[in-house]
Amino acid sequence: MKRTIVPFGPQHPVLPEPIHLDLVLEDEKVVEAIPSFGFVHRGMEDLASKRDFNDYLYVVERICGICSYMHGMSYCEGAERIFGVEIPDRAKYLRTIWCELSRLHSHLLWLGLLADAFGFEALFMQSWRIREKILDMVEDSTGGRLISSVNLIGGVARDMDREMLDGFVKQFDKMESELRSLTKVFLKDTTVRARLFEVGVLTKTDAILYGAVGPMMRASGIELDTRKLGYAAYGDIDFDIITSNGCDSLARCEVRIGEIFQSFNIIRQAVAKIPDGEICISVKGNPKGEATVRMEQPRGEALYYMKANGTRNLERFRVRTPTFSNIYSLLKILPGAQFADVPLLILTIDPCISCTER
Amino acid sequence: MPKFTKSPWVMHYDGSSCNGCDIEVLASMTPLYDIERLGVVNTGDPRQADILLITGGINYYNESVVRQIYSQMPEPKVVVAVGICACSGGVFRDCYNIKGGVDTTIPVDVYVPGCAARPESIIDGIVQALEVLEKKSAASAAPTEGESNA
Numbered sequence: 001m002k003r004t005i006v007p008f009g010p011q012h013p014v015l016p017e018p019i020h021l022d023l024v025l026e027d028e029k030v031v032e033a034i035p036s037f038g039f040v041h042r043g044m045e046d047l048a049s050k051r052d053f054n055d056y057l058y059v060v061e062r063i064c065g066i067c068s069y070m071h072g073m074s075y076c077e078g079a080e081r082i083f084g085v086e087i088p089d090r091a092k093y094l095r096t097i098w099c100e101l102s103r104l105h106s107h108l109l110w111l112g113l114l115a116d117a118f119g120f121e122a123l124f125m126q127s128w129r130i131r132e133k134i135l136d137m138v139e140d141s142t143g144g145r146l147i148s149s150v151n152l153i154g155g156v157a158r159d160m161d162r163e164m165l166d167g168f169v170k171q172f173d174k175m176e177s178e179l180r181s182l183t184k185v186f187l188k189d190t191t192v193r194a195r196l197f198e199v200g201v202l203t204k205t206d207a208i209l210y211g212a213v214g215p216m217m218r219a220s221g222i223e224l225d226t227r228k229l230g231y232a233a234y235g236d237i238d239f240d241i242i243t244s245n246g247c248d249s250l251a252r253c254e255v256r257i258g259e260i261f262q263s264f265n266i267i268r269q270a271v272a273k274i275p276d277g278e279i280c281i282s283v284k285g286n287p288k289g290e291a292t293v294r295m296e297q298p299r300g301e302a303l304y305y306m307k308a309n310g311t312r313n314l315e316r317f318r319v320r321t322p323t324f325s326n327i328y329s330l331l332k333i334l335p336g337a338q339f340a341d342v343p344l345l346i347l348t349i350d351p352c353i354s355c356t357e358r
Numbered sequence: 359m360p361k362f363t364k365s366p367w368v369m370h371y372d373g374s375s376c377n378g379c380d381i382e383v384l385a386s387m388t389p390l391y392d393i394e395r396l397g398v399v400n401t402g403d404p405r406q407a408d409i410l411l412i413t414g415g416i417n418y419y420n421e422s423v424v425r426q427i428y429s430q431m432p433e434p435k436v437v438v439a440v441g442i443c444a445c446s447g448g449v450f451r452d453c454y455n456i457k458g459g460v461d462t463t464i465p466v467d468v469y470v471p472g473c474a475a476r477p478e479s480i481i482d483g484i485v486q487a488l489e490v491l492e493k494k495s496a497a498s499a500a501p502t503e504g505e506s507n508a
Contacts, residue, residue, distance in 0.1 A: 109381060
């Protein structure tokens, strides 16, 4: 059959971010997808050699606006490992709470975008309406809606009092019941199922072979979560790794919905266990040494490498972000898919191009 | 705020932003901020758009894309630079791949500050853009002196 090449992106109504794919089609079926990247490449890793390592934290937070908090936190963890300091327990719990709040808002954002991708606009609006409540909590506690800038090397810059923490937990009950009726539509509705069920199948073997991470990997039945390494206060918190054996788009949706409810429980546990005390210790001098940090972001495992040579600037800073790992899986699931499913399949990996290209 | 004769359609493009402003642009379309009450509709097609919301600075790779999108929009058109990176390059201005703000490539009418720009300020920027749009369409409707002589 004659082949056609359809360009997809960089400006596309479905994705807020620029990604370009050349889709090779045979009739309506995708045969091959050839990606090209670099539309949001800024060169941030190089900036590490020009900025003071304390100021560079605020650049790292802007690798990605969605998981901004986690990028900042990982940078601080890396710097703390180089300095060899242990942050106060209260700061660890506060970091855990903020981490989970960012996971909540990221997953709700994804649910909305997914609904938009299959043309269910009311569902998109509903998901984002609930997400605004999470953003209000983030704003109350950090002062910023997305870019919170609340991390410091040695701890956190702001504290949350008991009243605020209990207030958050109190709001969760209502939000959970709202979310339960909302997520029922994603998992049970016939039309939604028709768009998601057995679409974009990534088998367990392929997930390992192509190095999938995060919910993408867990939806293929692999039980792996970097939070189990016990960074921040995750070591003290009891949670299960949410997996699904569906391997399709519906399974990815199911895993992320499961993680939303899990995040509420993690915050509840953290609020119950949070100790009193200092939130920050002072760290002086310039760093010397190397550190590698692994962290579970909403999109999957991110890896950070930092090398400091005793000056005010880092010698090398490198991030491998989850979307970078997941793009290989995306290129695996696209061939064989229907052309109309392409935007949906791109969304199921929860792409963050800004992270990937930096 | 004057009365508008038409419902302006906006289009969003991510220059090289960190996503923060992009999701705030989307958030301003959703129930809490609801920009659609001003008659603003989000479209994905530059040929139907009156207002271009552009987030993030311009880099050497997407420069041509931004120019192309701008040239595809029908006159009169208004460009809103959303967020500090779109205004001046912001925190990334020293990065080797960043050329600068959006005004280094295409003419910008309204600048929205903030990192990330809050939905309230994005709505304010769009309202200002609506005024610019009215002026521009009034100017293009009235025949210029040269044209009337010919």
